[in-house]
Amino acid sequence: MFDLDRWREIFQSLNKNKLRTALSGFTIAFAILLFTLLFGVGNGLKHTFEEQFAGDSQNSIYVNSGLTTKPYKGLQSGRRIQFRNDDSKFINQEFSDKIQFFSPNIQRNMQVIYKGEQNRYTVRAVYPDYQPLESAEIIDGRFLTYLDVERKSKVVAIGKLVEKDLFGNFSALGKNLNIEGISYKVVGVFKDPGGDNDERYIYTPFSTFQGMYKPNDELDYIGMTFSPDLNVDQAIAFSNLLTKMLKEKHNVDPRDQGAIRVRNYAEGTKNVQQFMIVLNVIILFIGIGTLIAGVIGISNIMVYIVKERTKELGIRKALGATPRSIVGMIMMESIFVTAIAGYSGLMIGVFALKAIGDTLEEKYFILNPSVETYVVVGATIVLIIAGTIAGYIPAKRAASIKPIVALNDE
Amino acid sequence: MIKIEKLHKSYPIGKDSLHVLKGLDLHIKEGEFVSIMGSSGSGKSTLLNIVGLLDNHDEGNYYLNGQKIEKLDEKKAAILRNKFLGFVFQSFNLITYKTAIENVALPLYYQGMGRKERQKVAMQYLEKVGLKDRADHLPSELSGGEKQRVAVARALATNPKVVLADEPTGALDSATSASVMQLLKDINREGMTVFVITHEEDIAEQTDRIVRLKDGVIISDEKVNKKVNA
Numbered sequence: 321m322f323d324l325d326r327w328r329e330i331f332q333s334l335n336k337n338k339l340r341t342a343l344s345g346f347t348i349a350f351a352i353l354l355f356t357l358l359f360g361v362g363n364g365l366k367h368t369f370e371e372q373f374a375g376d377s378q379n380s381i382y383v384n385s386g387l388t389t390k391p392y393k394g395l396q397s398g399r400r401i402q403f404r405n406d407d408s409k410f411i412n413q414e415f416s417d418k419i420q421f422f423s424p425n426i427q428r429n430m431q432v433i434y435k436g437e438q439n440r441y442t443v444r445a446v447y448p449d450y451q452p453l454e455s456a457e458i459i460d461g462r463f464l465t466y467l468d469v470e471r472k473s474k475v476v477a478i479g480k481l482v483e484k485d486l487f488g489n490f491s492a493l494g495k496n497l498n499i500e501g502i503s504y505k506v507v508g509v510f511k512d513p514g515g516d517n518d519e520r521y522i523y524t525p526f527s528t529f530q531g532m533y534k535p536n537d538e539l540d541y542i543g544m545t546f547s548p549d550l551n552v553d554q555a556i557a558f559s560n561l562l563t564k565m566l567k568e569k570h571n572v573d574p575r576d577q578g579a580i581r582v583r584n585y586a587e588g589t590k591n592v593q594q595f596m597i598v599l600n601v602i603i604l605f606i607g608i609g610t611l612i613a614g615v616i617g618i619s620n621i622m623v624y625i626v627k628e629r630t631k632e633l634g635i636r637k638a639l640g641a642t643p644r645s646i647v648g649m650i651m652m653e654s655i656f657v658t659a660i661a662g663y664s665g666l667m668i669g670v671f672a673l674k675a676i677g678d679t680l681e682e683k684y685f686i687l688n689p690s691v692e693t694y695v696v697v698g699a700t701i702v703l704i705i706a707g708t709i710a711g712y713i714p715a716k717r718a719a720s721i722k723p724i725v726a727l728n729d730e
Numbered sequence: 731m732i733k734i735e736k737l738h739k740s741y742p743i744g745k746d747s748l749h750v751l752k753g754l755d756l757h758i759k760e761g762e763f764v765s766i767m768g769s770s771g772s773g774k775s776t777l778l779n780i781v782g783l784l785d786n787h788d789e790g791n792y793y794l795n796g797q798k799i800e801k802l803d804e805k806k807a808a809i810l811r812n813k814f815l816g817f818v819f820q821s822f823n824l825i826t827y828k829t830a831i832e833n834v835a836l837p838l839y840y841q842g843m844g845r846k847e848r849q850k851v852a853m854q855y856l857e858k859v860g861l862k863d864r865a866d867h868l869p870s871e872l873s874g875g876e877k878q879r880v881a882v883a884r885a886l887a888t889n890p891k892v893v894l895a896d897e898p899t900g901a902l903d904s905a906t907s908a909s910v911m912q913l914l915k916d917i918n919r920e921g922m923t924v925f926v927i928t929h930e931e932d933i934a935e936q937t938d939r940i941v942r943l944k945d946g947v948i949i950s951d952e953k954v955n956k957k958v959n960a
Binding site for chain 2: 324325328329332333336337631632634635636637638639640641642643644645719720722723724727
């Protein structure tokens with residue numbers, strides 16, 4: 321297979337015909353460069369999109385209550401539905417196999433003071449399970465624990481921006497915050513992929529607030545995540561059943577949309593997934609289109625090259641070159657040029673994407689534009705196959721021309 | 731060496747066909763120096779192409795080195811050309827991006843000879859045609875006569891049975907023509923069968939035997955009286 325003499329022939333032919341080599345190489349490199357850039361930018365859009373929806377856990381379900389809008393079983397409309405601790409218990413009992421994380425929640429917008437600094441923040445009284453629900457990530461200290469809940473400890477975990485607002489560049493850990501007259505100790509600082517809003521929350525144990533700001537067993541709303549074993553459709557079925565059962569429990573008309581509201585992120589996820597599929601198809605379409613354009617380009621050039629070399633090929637045949645050696649020579653040239661040029665284009669593209677990085681994020685919503693390794697490898701393989709085909713067809717034709725016709729070609 | 735019996739060849743021209751060779755009989759023995767004379771359109775180039783296995787004939791028999799030529803595919807033809815035939819063309823047909831020595835070595839490459847040996851053999855033949863010092867020049871840096879000498883060296887490189895020369899002096903002035911003809915005479919004297927096609931009387935007269943062709947038929951075939959000190 322490896323024939324040094326043949327490679328010498330090929331290098332000589334490529335080297336002595338620099339313009340031709342450069343032109344065909346440029347076509348290929350450019351096509352692949354475009355392919356990589358388009359693909360990368362498309363991926364960048366996708367990343368931005370993904371991140372927009374990454375604020376909260378994709379399998380979150382939130383249950384809120386409100387006023388009834390329809391009379392039911394002799395009860396008037398306009399009645400307030402109040403969730404209580406037994407609702408938490410009820411849901412946990414009925415759906416223990418479908419729930420991953422669960423936390424009731426009491427939420428207040430409160431004045432928070434540390435020394436001279438003060439601001440209003442949303443304070444949420446939750447269970448430790450709330451952390452994965454919000455996708456919050458501890459960067460300093462710890463989150464709330466069940467021991468905190470049991471002891472009704474006056475502790476808080478604060479968002480990164482709360483720390484920045486109130487403590488400046490200093491660490492908040494171990495300091496005491498004054499929240500509407502009561503002192504709470506900061507046990508942890510978290511960041512949240514959801515962005516600025518989510519990093520201005522303050523979390524405190526559920527039991528600490530219940531009783532203090534809410535009558536004994538009342539709560540504001542319930543957050544949970546469904547088990548990752550459920551697919552999107554199963555998750556939607558689960559939340560529908562949950563809604564139905566809660567409405568029954570609270571004597572709410574099944575058609576009443578206001579009294580009990582269950583928001584399942586899976587529904588959004590379903591739309592997002594569909595949107596992503598469409599986006600992927602578009603990216604794929606653009607990518608394949610660019611590749612095809614490149615393949616057609618190289619095919620044209622190969623046809624031209626073979627035409628230009630007809631006489632030379634005739635001479636070679638007169639001197640004893642078999643059709644096979646002619647085909648082999650042209651194909652190896654073609655594959656060699658496509659592979660090298662294609663790979664360079666690819667590398668330039670990859671480095672360009674690296675250089676672009678996240679600079680286009682704010683204006684153009686392109687986050688971390690990049691191409692996956694398998695795409696890179698796949699494109700290279702497609703190129704080599706394309707080079708083979710692009711070389712083979714004209715080479716075959718050239719090899720079958722009678723030498724006398726080829727020799728007379730001027 | 732070359733034996734032709736009732737050879738016919740015609741080319742399609744639109745719906746009609748042009749009957750170029752009309753039943754030629756020709757026998758060339760080993761070591762002969764033969765010229766085919768004829769005006770343009772007489773069929774002499776067609777004859778050379780068929781003899782040179784660059785084109786195939788329609789009817790009749792052709793024996794090359796005792797081997798009957800029929801139903802040749804391109805691969806077999808290529809191998810036979812490489813083994814038995816050396817070509818010298820009017821327009822030299824050197825590969826423009828290869829140096830003189832690389833051009834001479836090319837048929838040896840297709841013969842499968844190793845690189846070092848190829849270089850050596852090619853250099854020997856370049857020396858034979860007096861162009862040893864021009865070995866590394868490209869065709870564009872050589873004069874017409876030098877190009878044709880390189881072509882002759884290339885034709886000889888594989889040590890063929892027959893050298894076929896198609897108007898070898900057609901593109902040369904008379905002085906260089908004479909030197910190229912002298913070269914052909916020299917290689918013939920060493921035993922090579924040389925087959926020249928020309929329309930120039932004085933070129934033909936330098937060969938040993940002149941076959942005159944007119945309208946696809948041989949009209950005469952005569953030995954030339956050897957001048958004693960040719």
